[in-house]
Amino acid sequence: MQFKSKLVIMGIFMTLFVLCGQGSAFAESKELLAEGTYIMGDGETPTIAEERALLQAKRSAVEQAGTYVESFSRVKNYQLTDDEVIVLASGIVEVQVVDKKRTVNGNGIEFWVKIKATVDSDKIQEMVAKVKNRENVEDYKKLQADHVRDEQVIAQLKQQLQQTTAEDGRNEIKSKLNEAEIGFSVQYWLDQGNRYELNGDYRAALNAYSKAIYLRPDYARAYFKRGEVFDKLGQHEQALADYDRAADLDEQSTDAYNAKERIDEHRGQRQRLIRGVGMLLISGLTNRDRYIDRDRYRSRYHRQY
Numbered sequence: 001m002q003f004k005s006k007l008v009i010m011g012i013f014m015t016l017f018v019l020c021g022q023g024s025a026f027a028e029s030k031e032l033l034a035e036g037t038y039i040m041g042d043g044e045t046p047t048i049a050e051e052r053a054l055l056q057a058k059r060s061a062v063e064q065a066g067t068y069v070e071s072f073s074r075v076k077n078y079q080l081t082d083d084e085v086i087v088l089a090s091g092i093v094e095v096q097v098v099d100k101k102r103t104v105n106g107n108g109i110e111f112w113v114k115i116k117a118t119v120d121s122d123k124i125q126e127m128v129a130k131v132k133n134r135e136n137v138e139d140y141k142k143l144q145a146d147h148v149r150d151e152q153v154i155a156q157l158k159q160q161l162q163q164t165t166a167e168d169g170r171n172e173i174k175s176k177l178n179e180a181e182i183g184f185s186v187q188y189w190l191d192q193g194n195r196y197e198l199n200g201d202y203r204a205a206l207n208a209y210s211k212a213i214y215l216r217p218d219y220a221r222a223y224f225k226r227g228e229v230f231d232k233l234g235q236h237e238q239a240l241a242d243y244d245r246a247a248d249l250d251e252q253s254t255d256a257y258n259a260k261e262r263i264d265e266h267r268g269q270r271q272r273l274i275r276g277v278g279m280l281l282i283s284g285l286t287n288r289d290r291y292i293d294r295d296r297y298r299s300r301y302h303r304q305y
Contacts, residue, residue: 028121030068033098033114034060041108041158043174048181050100051188053111055147058095061117065089072124084131087140091131091198092123130198139194139225146187154180186216190225197229205229220250227259236263 036056040049066089073080073088080088100113130136157180161173193208209226212219227242240263246256 030065030119030121032061032064032068032093032117032119034058034064034117035112035114036060037110037112039105039108039110042161043158043170043177044154045181046102046109046111048184049109049111050113052184053100053113054097054115055188057113057115058093058117061093061095061115062086062090065093065117065119068119069124072121073128076125078128080128080131083137083141087137087198088124088127088131089119090140091127091195092119094118094120127198136198143187143191143194147184147191150180150184150187154184182215186212186219186222189215190222193225193229197225197232202229202233206233218249220246220253220256223249224253224256224259227256231259231263239263 034057036053036058038049038052038056040046063086066086069089069092070080070085073085094117096116096118098114098116100111103110103112154177157173157177161170161177164170164173189208189212193205193212196202196205196208206226206229209222209229212222213226216222223242224246227239227246230236230239230242240260243256243260243263246253247260250256
């Protein structure tokens with residue numbers, strides 16, 4: 001009996017030891033709480049109003065996460081700039097809505113949302129190299145600037161609507177508000193796509209950018225971003241089609257032209273390589289291995305391009 005009791009006790013200690021060991025191997029995660037509010041005025045829709053409240057809560061969560069990321073990166077000596085910290089924080093925050101409600105006040109309906117944001121330290125380490133890419137930082141800054149611009153436009157339109165009594169004038173302002181709401185939704189999906197792309201979830205990024213294009217088919221940036229993801233997936237014909245569309249819609253932007261040139265350059269290099277192998281065959285080096293090389297290069301590069 002004593003022997004069996006000792007075995008049981010040893011088993012308990014071994015189990016605790018294993019569990020403790022596993023716990024130390026798990027990534028450290030930090031949970032944050034944030035809130036956002038938005039007052040829906042005349043001419044706005046509840047869906048967009050709720051999304052704006054959520055956006056405000058996410059911004060608050062990202063700011064809190066940025067403080068945590070900065071502290072963690074300093075310990076790890078990642079040497080991140082302020083811009084890189086905030087981009088990294090926005091990319092790794094996982095958000096869950098824990099509560100929301102609507103209340104009526106004097107100016108309209110107020111939407112309130114509370115979220116729980118989780119930050120995983122393992123993801124910080126994974127994302128460091130990506131945020132060092134200046135393009136990712138510039139994309140994020142541009143998106144945030146567009147959000148601020150849209151908010152200012154909507155605030156001005158809401159003020160104009162309150163001050164206008166003529167029916168024709170009110171209808172015109174409401175139409176502009178509706179267009180601004182579409183713009184907000186486009187920026188929302190671009191923001192989502194950018195986050196998915198940063199995390200390497202390219203299929204989800206394609207879906208998000210496609211939704212932005214559906215809402216605004218004449219928006220060059222959405223085509224460029226979707227082309228960028230097609231490019232990363234190796235689907236170069238689709239990438240070129242989106243880059244072409246982006247270049248047609250925005251002739252002043254050099255991003256699409258540069259991307260097209262890069263793909264064309266890759267194509268040229270591969271075609272020259274295939275021709276080079278062919279010339280070796282013509283020169284008399286017609287052994288079996290050379291034929292295999294030629295066929296391998298042709299099948300590989302013609303399939304990709």
